[in-house]
Structure formats: C-alpha cells, structure tokens
Amino acid sequence: MTPEEWTAVRLSLLIAVTATAASLPFGIAIAWLLARGRFLGKGLLDTVVHLPLILPPVVTGYLLLLLFGRRGPIGEFLNNAFGIVLAFRWTGAALACAVMGFPLMVRAIRLSIEAVDTRLESAAGTLGAHPLWVFATITLPLCLPGVIAGAILCFAKSMGEFGATITFVSNIPGETQTLPSAIYTLTQVPGGDAGALRLTLVSVVISMSALLGSELLARRIGARRVAT
Numbered sequence: 001m002t003p004e005e006w007t008a009v010r011l012s013l014l015i016a017v018t019a020t021a022a023s024l025p026f027g028i029a030i031a032w033l034l035a036r037g038r039f040l041g042k043g044l045l046d047t048v049v050h051l052p053l054i055l056p057p058v059v060t061g062y063l064l065l066l067l068f069g070r071r072g073p074i075g076e077f078l079n080n081a082f083g084i085v086l087a088f089r090w091t092g093a094a095l096a097c098a099v100m101g102f103p104l105m106v107r108a109i110r111l112s113i114e115a116v117d118t119r120l121e122s123a124a125g126t127l128g129a130h131p132l133w134v135f136a137t138i139t140l141p142l143c144l145p146g147v148i149a150g151a152i153l154c155f156a157k158s159m160g161e162f163g164a165t166i167t168f169v170s171n172i173p174g175e176t177q178t179l180p181s182a183i184y185t186l187t188q189v190p191g192g193d194a195g196a197l198r199l200t201l202v203s204v205v206i207s208m209s210a211l212l213g214s215e216l217l218a219r220r221i222g223a224r225r226v227a228t
Helices: 003-036 042-054 057-068 073-082 090-114 118-126 131-142 144-160 163-169 179-187 193-227
Strands: none
Touching (some): 003 144, 003 179, 057 073
C-alpha cells in the first residue's frame, strides 16, 4: 500500500473512533429517554433522531454545512468563541459520521434498555436508590450488550460513510479523505483500480473484525452474567 492509502486508513479509524466515542454518552441518554421517558414531544424526538436514516446522505451533509460551516449559525459561533472550525476538517468528518451513525446506535441501545425488567429498577427505587444509581448499577450493566452493539454499528457506519462526509468536509487528502473517499478517487483515475481494491479489502477486514469482536465481547458478558 502507498503512503497515501495508509493515511486514508489511519484517518478513517481516527474519525470512526472519535465519532463513536463522542456520540456514545448522548446515544445512551437519548435511548434511555425514548425507552423509559414519558414526556411531550417524545415522538418528535424519535423522528429527529432517526431522520438521517431516511434522508439522502448528501442532504444531511448539506444541512451540516449550513449549520456548522464558517458562516453557519453554529459554525460561526464556535469559530468566534472557541476558534473551532469543523467544515473541511477531519473533526467535521467525525461530526458527519456521528450524525449518520447515531440512529443505529440509539436504536440498538433503546431495544436493549426496553428488554430490561422494570421490576428490578422499581425494586431498587423502593429501597431508596437514586434514579442515576439505579441506571448505573442495574440498567446499564443489563443492557451492556446492546450498548456494545450500538457502538459497533456506529463505528461500522462511520467507516463506510461517504455522502454526508464528502458534502460537508470535501475530499482533501491527509485531512478529510477517508477510505470511501479514497476508493472513489482511485476509481476515477487511470490505473487506480489496484489501489481501490486494496482499500476495499482493508475496509472489509476492519468492518468484519469489529463485528466479530463485538459478538465475542457480547457473548463473554452474557456468559459472565449467567455465571453470576
């Protein structure tokens, strides 16, 4: 593999890990709200969370550009107040990947939380446990396989994200050129088929390794839970 191809691989891993780690706390919180909460606007929140699944990725990327671009309301504020620029930066690519993978993460975690027996949570509450303590010691450990599955789904989606990323942060080698962008670029130049094939194989290996790793980890957690 060429140095440019290795750079695309490392950048994709950095962006995918950052997107997953940054969105995981929010994913757990939103999933809990949708699974256990009873409040006005719950349906609207559910719709907004899952909107990236049905919108064309290019539309999502364009909306991110309008909001987080240098002249966007949020992007201009971040730039003036904190010197943070997301458009055409790898951090912007991480944001786009997080947005696209967030619905998959939330759905997996929500289903896992809904499968937890609420009687266990109620019993802890009647004994005087704080709701946050109940969540941390009962709900979260029981839904941990779902959390892992959601994180892996977000990671895999981030590794394969193309439309929203290229629209929001373009395709800049060494800065925002991820694996899908690099593969697309190589397919457009003469003699680039070999490089595109190499990166395709690398992408498949990384995704399969992540899925297999999550499956093994979930099984180990399940076996440990049965043993206890």
